Amino acid sequence: MTERAAAGLWVGVVSLFPEMFEAIARHGITGRAVATGRVALEFWNPRDHATDRHRTVDDRPYGGGPGMLMKVDTLRAAIHAARQRAVEATGQRPRVIYLSPQGRRLDQRGVQELASGPPLVVVAGRYEGIDERVVEADIDEEWSIGDYVLSGGELPAMVLIDAAARLVPGVLGHQDSAVEDSFNAGLLDCPHYTRPEEIDGRRVPQVLLSGNHGAIRRWRIKQSLGRTWLRRPDLLEGRALSDEQRELLAEFIEEYAD
Numbered sequence: 001m002t003e004r005a006a007a008g009l010w011v012g013v014v015s016l017f018p019e020m021f022e023a024i025a026r027h028g029i030t031g032r033a034v035a036t037g038r039v040a041l042e043f044w045n046p047r048d049h050a051t052d053r054h055r056t057v058d059d060r061p062y063g064g065g066p067g068m069l070m071k072v073d074t075l076r077a078a079i080h081a082a083r084q085r086a087v088e089a090t091g092q093r094p095r096v097i098y099l100s101p102q103g104r105r106l107d108q109r110g111v112q113e114l115a116s117g118p119p120l121v122v123v124a125g126r127y128e129g130i131d132e133r134v135v136e137a138d139i140d141e142e143w144s145i146g147d148y149v150l151s152g153g154e155l156p157a158m159v160l161i162d163a164a165a166r167l168v169p170g171v172l173g174h175q176d177s178a179v180e181d182s183f184n185a186g187l188l189d190c191p192h193y194t195r196p197e198e199i200d201g202r203r204v205p206q207v208l209l210s211g212n213h214g215a216i217r218r219w220r221i222k223q224s225l226g227r228t229w230l231r232r233p234d235l236l237e238g239r240a241l242s243d244e245q246r247e248l249l250a251e252f253i254e255e256y257a258d
């Protein structure tokens with residue numbers, strides 16, 4: 001029985017390939033979030049706003065050069081329709097997001113900002129992108145999932161929506177204590193183990209089999225801190241650690257040096 005919930009996150013998607021979004025809308029945790037209404041996804045395809053016989057959605061770049069851009073009138077019609085629906089569905093004006101390599105780098109803090117704000121309209125570019133005047137007139141924020149170029153903004157949009165959906169209350173069944181999470185947030189995750197107890201002679205760390213939940217908790221925090229220190233020391237820069245965290249990290253470093 002999937003209970004109906006008020007959408008914790010409303011996302012309008014502007015894309016030429018809406019069927020790509022089945023990857024998040026029909027599967028797993030995000031699929032269930034959509035099925036239960038915790039996350040609402042609606043789609044607008046610029047091609048549906050084409051008025052010519054060939055249903056054109058691309059246009060040639062002024063100044064020449066390789067490739068095409070998204071046609072302005074069909075793209076803007078789709079964005080405006082999505083924006084209007086966002087207000088109707090949520091009573092709030094949406095934040096219009098454009099995914100591009102020129103955008104602000106997305107990290108967990110940015111995901112938290114986007115997930116906790118107004119409804120989103122996410123614009124997935126194709127071809128070589130969109131007219132800069134559309135960015136100025138219709139886009140509120142430009143975001144990038146990393147320094148690489150993809151064939152379209154759909155995969156970046158799905159990355160953003162997936163990460164934001166996980167932060168909607170009720171989406172992750174195993175909502176741990178918020179306090180614990182906030183302390184460990186921003187650190188790398190500890191190692192995880194499941195059956196069997198031995199794989200190719202490699203055993204599960206004994207503490208995890210001990211049933212001593214205090215020791216297990218401390219071991220996991222120590223491993224998270226230690227891994228972060230080893231692999232991403234930048235994440236520890238300028239970060240205040242609790243007394244317990246400082247002790248555990250010192251222990252890890254001590255053992256690592258041995």
Ligand SMILES: COc1ccccc1CNc1ccc(C(N)=O)cn1
Pocket residue numbers: 099100101125126127128129130143144145146147148149150151152153156
């Ligand atoms: C040539 O493609 C474009 C050119 C300009 C804008 C959008 C696109 C669509 N492609 C994208 C989109 C986002 C990202 C990212 N790093 O977030 C990577 N590629």
